[in-house]
Amino acid sequence: MLARNVSLFSYDDHLQALISTYKYRGDVALAHVFTDTLKRTYRKNFKGAIPVPIPLSEERLLERGFNQAAVLAEQLPVAYNACLVRTVNEDKQSKQSRRGRLRGYVRPFSFQGDAACVADKHMLLIDDIYTTGSTLRKAAVPLLEQGAKQVSALTVARG
Numbered sequence: 001m002l003a004r005n006v007s008l009f010s011y012d013d014h015l016q017a018l019i020s021t022y023k024y025r026g027d028v029a030l031a032h033v034f035t036d037t038l039k040r041t042y043r044k045n046f047k048g049a050i051p052v053p054i055p056l057s058e059e060r061l062l063e064r065g066f067n068q069a070a071v072l073a074e075q076l077p078v079a080y081n082a083c084l085v086r087t088v089n090e091d092k093q094s095k096q097s098r099r100g101r102l103r104g105y106v107r108p109f110s111f112q113g114d115a116a117c118v119a120d121k122h123m124l125l126i127d128d129i130y131t132t133g134s135t136l137r138k139a140a141v142p143l144l145e146q147g148a149k150q151v152s153a154l155t156v157a158r159g
Contacts (some may be wrong), residue, residue: 001140003152005130006045008037011159019128019157023068031068034156035075042076042124046152049124051080054139055109057089072156073126080126083113086138104147108135111142119147130155 008052009015022030042049053069073080088108111118123143125136130153139152 001144001151002125002133002137003150005133005136005153005155005158006041007130007155008034008041009156009157011129011131011157012077015157016159023064023128026065028071031071031075034072035039036158038072038075038154039077041154042078045140046122046124049152051076051078051124051154052084052139052143053080053082054080054125054135055084055086057086059089069127072128076126078125081113081117081123082110083118084112084142085112107138107141109139109142111146115146118143120149122150122152123148125151125153126155127153128156130158132135 011158020031021027051073051151053067053073054067056064056067070080070082073098086108087110088106096157123140125139130136133153136153140148143151
């Protein structure tokens with residue numbers, strides 16, 4: 001389902017602190033730390049792909065005040081398509097074990113918008129952390145159902 005993922009960095013203690021400050025303390029300006037590397041990686045690996053940020057639940061959006069994946073997608077040299085919505089509010093991934101993330105299939109995302117914007121196109125999911133890939137694989141499903149030619153992912157960290 002997910003053709004591939006490219007992560008900018010390995011998830012280490014330093015990056016964990018940086019991403020936590022970005023996500024949970026609302027320091028949106030930290031997204032700009034990744035701008036040059038995001039752009040370079042996009043151009044090298046995904047040129048022409050349409051970015052799609054992983055959506056947050058309404059609860060998380062109200063909690064944080066911003067969608068960290070959308071802010072990252074804004075750093076790319078092309079416009080993103082917010083064509084996914086989160087329809088099921090799962091427990092926070094950061095609070096689940098690896099087994100819990102992989103266990104059971106919940107369909108937390110649905111497609112919204114014009115299918116012509118996705119059909120026969122390479123769609124690029126954008127998120128901050130790739131741990132098991134569960135979230136990204138689940139997000140790929142509605143895009144593929146709408147006729148996406150391919151779905152890949154670009155994440156800041158893999159850990």
